[in-house]
Amino acid sequence: MSAEADVKLQDFSNIFSLExxxxxxxxxxRGLGLxxxxxxxxxxxxxxxxxxxxxxxxxxxxxxxxxxPNKRPGAQAISxxxxxxxxxEIDRLVAEVAKHTDHVDILFANAGATWGxxxxxxxxxxxxxxxxxxxKSVFFTVQKFAPLLRKNASTADPARVLVTGSVAGINTATLGKQATFSYAASKAAVLHLARxxxxSFATDGDRILVNSVAPGFFPSKMSNGLLEMSGGAESAARANPNGRLGNAExxxxxxxxxCSRAGGHVNGHTLVLDGGKIYMNGKL
Incomplete structure (x- = not known):
């Protein structure tokens, strides 16, 4: 192999594009979904x-x-x-989406609830x-959208399914008077469901990648009450190795x-978004 071949580079300029x-x-x-x-x-x-x-x-x-101001010309969010x-309702959702498009490239199953x-x-x-x-709703949302996800999916450009889990599904969650037993169990279950x-898609030959995200504390309507019970957002931020809580970016x-080409070889993975808190001893 020549030295020239060793240093041949590729164009990565659009590696994160979802054009x-x-x-x-x-x-x-609202929140993480928005x-x-x-x-x-x-x-x-x-x-x-x-x-x-x-x-x-x-x-x-x-x-x-x-x-x-910086979305593409003609791009739109549709309610x-x-x-x-x-x-x-999931069946109706799919039918309504199908009125606007003959395919879906990305499905982010993010709807969720908690109880303490x-x-x-x-x-x-x-x-x-x-x-x-x-x-349960995550499974059936993916199942019902599968025909639209398969439509344009290919080896070179697979469709993507993302699932929202939580660090509560990896570590123990909130205990005590506001214990979140069902939330922790559900998030552990949905992370394994994603895998x-x-x-399953790979075995069937479908070019659909499925991954999950496991957020830690992000200020939101769902988490703000728990943050207050834990001493407030500032205290939680100080306890994080990253020195802050998660943010929108x-x-x-x-x-x-x-969802982009940058993640095209990631499949069945859980990406933890908590600034490293999951590796620390003790709890908030």
Whole structure:
């Protein structure tokens, strides 16, 4: 081999580009889902469908996304409200999306819920609500969108499925009077579900990569109460090896990476987004 061949370089200028891609983000009207949708649009997606249970929240999110100054000409966020905890609503969501596009390149199954209660007071209904939304709905959302994901997927350009887990599904979660037993169990389950989905698609010859993200503390409506019980955001930030909590850019960047060509050889992986806190002894 010649010296010239050893130093032959490739053009990586568009390695993180999502130019023209079509994405669906469940739980996309606020928090991590909304930040991720913003990242997807700014990275070049032509359509990003925003779905969550509340129509007004979806519309407000889409209005903000469509006002982004650096999205591509003609790119748009489209509101499709749906309750992901109900299979019939997932079917309706897919049908509504299919009215606008004949394929989906990226599915981010991000909708989720939590519940805190002491062990002796934890109810069946609370447990079921969290498990149904955080695990069962993820499986059926992926199942129902699979035909649209398969449509344009190829070895060179596979479709992507992302699932939102949590560090609570890897370490123990919040205990005590506001213990999150069902949340922790659901997030452990959905991380393993993502790995099984990744291998199932690979076994069937589908060019669909499935990965998950496991955030630590990101200030959000879901986590703010827990942050306050743990001593506040500033205390939590000081306890993190990174010296801060997660922010919007952190999750958007991770999602763009996993959905772009840069993440094209990542499959069945859980990307932990917590600044290294997971490796420290002790808990917040």
């Amino acid at each position: 023209g891609k079509v994405a669906v983000v469940s739980g996309g009207s 930040h991720s949708a913003s990242g997807l649009l700014q990275a070049g997606c032509s359509k990003v469908f925003i779905t969550s249970r509340k129509a007004k929240a979806c519309e407000e999110a889409c209005a903000a996304l469509n006002a982004l 499709v409200p749906a309750d992901s905890s109900k299979i019939s 209660e002491a062990f002796d007071k934890f109810t069946e209904s609370a447990f079921d609500k969290v498990m149904d939304l955080n695990v 099984n989905l990744a291998m 952190d999750v958007a960047a991770a999602v763009v990476f996993l």
